[in-house]
Amino acid sequence: MTTLTAPHATTTVTSVTSPYRLSFARLVRAEWIKLTTLRSTWWSFGFVALISIGLSLLMAASMSSFLGDAPPMTVVESNQQAIMVVLFSTVLTQLLAVIIGAISVTGEYSTGMIRSSLTAAPQRIPALLAKALVVGVSLFVSTIVVFAIAALVTGPILPTGALDLSDPASSIMPLLGASFYLAIVAIIGVGIGFVIRNGPGALAAGIGLVFVAPLIVTFFPRIPDLEWLHTLASYLPSSAGQSLFMGSPMSGNVLDTVPAIITLVVWAVVAVLGGRAVLKHRDA
Numbered sequence: 001m002t003t004l005t006a007p008h009a010t011t012t013v014t015s016v017t018s019p020y021r022l023s024f025a026r027l028v029r030a031e032w033i034k035l036t037t038l039r040s041t042w043w044s045f046g047f048v049a050l051i052s053i054g055l056s057l058l059m060a061a062s063m064s065s066f067l068g069d070a071p072p073m074t075v076v077e078s079n080q081q082a083i084m085v086v087l088f089s090t091v092l093t094q095l096l097a098v099i100i101g102a103i104s105v106t107g108e109y110s111t112g113m114i115r116s117s118l119t120a121a122p123q124r125i126p127a128l129l130a131k132a133l134v135v136g137v138s139l140f141v142s143t144i145v146v147f148a149i150a151a152l153v154t155g156p157i158l159p160t161g162a163l164d165l166s167d168p169a170s171s172i173m174p175l176l177g178a179s180f181y182l183a184i185v186a187i188i189g190v191g192i193g194f195v196i197r198n199g200p201g202a203l204a205a206g207i208g209l210v211f212v213a214p215l216i217v218t219f220f221p222r223i224p225d226l227e228w229l230h231t232l233a234s235y236l237p238s239s240a241g242q243s244l245f246m247g248s249p250m251s252g253n254v255l256d257t258v259p260a261i262i263t264l265v266v267w268a269v270v271a272v273l274g275g276r277a278v279l280k281h282r283d284a
Helices: 024-036 039-067 075-086 090-111 113-120 125-154 172-196 199-217 224-233 237-245 257-281
Strands: none
Touching: 024 039, 024 113, 024 125, 039 075, 039 090, 039 125, 075 125, 075 172, 090 113, 090 125, 090 172, 090 199, 090 237, 113 125, 125 172, 125 257, 172 199, 172 237, 172 257, 199 224, 199 237, 237 257
């Protein structure tokens, strides 16, 4: 008697690697498309422009009625007055900047779009970096345009004269510094959004960091026993930013240009690294 044994079928699985890779440039382009196709983005940027230009005009009109015919000033002194008017609104626009950064992330979590974004970028971290880059650059460019318009419309009203670009250190550099600060604040908002993921919570944390924290410090007297607190406050984002473009922060001590820039960059890096840690180890 012969027993026949059927041969075992062997299945070979061939791994197929797609020749198409979603490059970082394409991720940046995708984030740009997402940002610019949302109505809320245009409303937010429009609100930033309205607030900035409107408050600058009000400040210029107030100075004109209060000062009347201003005495002769040097270019630097005149530019200091013009810069104060043009950048007067940053106290409020910094809040809008952190809100724009945060909702660019939390909005995706609330709609579930974040799953599609992370499916397209399985490594996750490039998606975070692309979003931070797009939001930061968008804030920087848009605020430069807004500040330029504010300088143009307030120039004829100011009794001290329009912004004189012949001295870049007292005219162009503060505007660039303010735009850089607002871009950093928006990137911090992106990082906070990835960490908290909840819209109201992210907004509360962002506003608390850039506005409430330095405001609280101002309630503490400048006495030797509390000098350490004011020194620490110098390294808050808003204090470093105001040192960069105004030279007189609301709280803390004045930082030189390079330490102020380094402080802002460190805050942005810490926020992004925090978002990276959460994004890498927590499901969407």
